[in-house]
Amino acid sequence: MTEPTRRTVLAGAAGVSAAVALAACGGDDPATSGSDNGGAGTATPPAAGGALGALADIPVGSAKYYEAQKVIVAQPTAGEVKGYSAICTHQGCAVSKIENAKMICTCHMSTFRVADGSVESGPATKPLPSAAVKVENGQVVLG
DSSP: OOOOOHHHHHHHHHHHHHHHHHHHHOOSOTTTOOOTTTTOSSOOOOOTTOEEEEGGGSOTTEEEEETTTTEEEEESSTTOOEEEESBOTTTSOBEEEEETTEEEETTTOOEEETTTOOEEESSOOSOOOEEOEEEETTEEEEO
């Protein structure tokens, strides 16, 4: 049997490295996603009825992330609230950073617009799913 040359070994290692890197990137298909939430690229809507906090805590033109409920509540204009799932549609990471009227997934830096949850920049290609929210007595409530 012939011993492999250094060139053969290096070429094989480069091919394996490229395959691993491509697999780690994944895609938008939830069935093939490698996320830690079972590959779910879409979120289950949060349970209705839970109080999140005061509307006054959500800056106008921005949003607030509620980690325990995995929901983001935006106030695009004064008194108007919109709820979004905080699960990124790319690979299921948390969209946990709010900055300059953008909701940001820090895993792969997808950004979504506060006004409507649409994708501003990828790799995500689908908007954040809506979450039902309303204001009752100055408090933002799920449902």
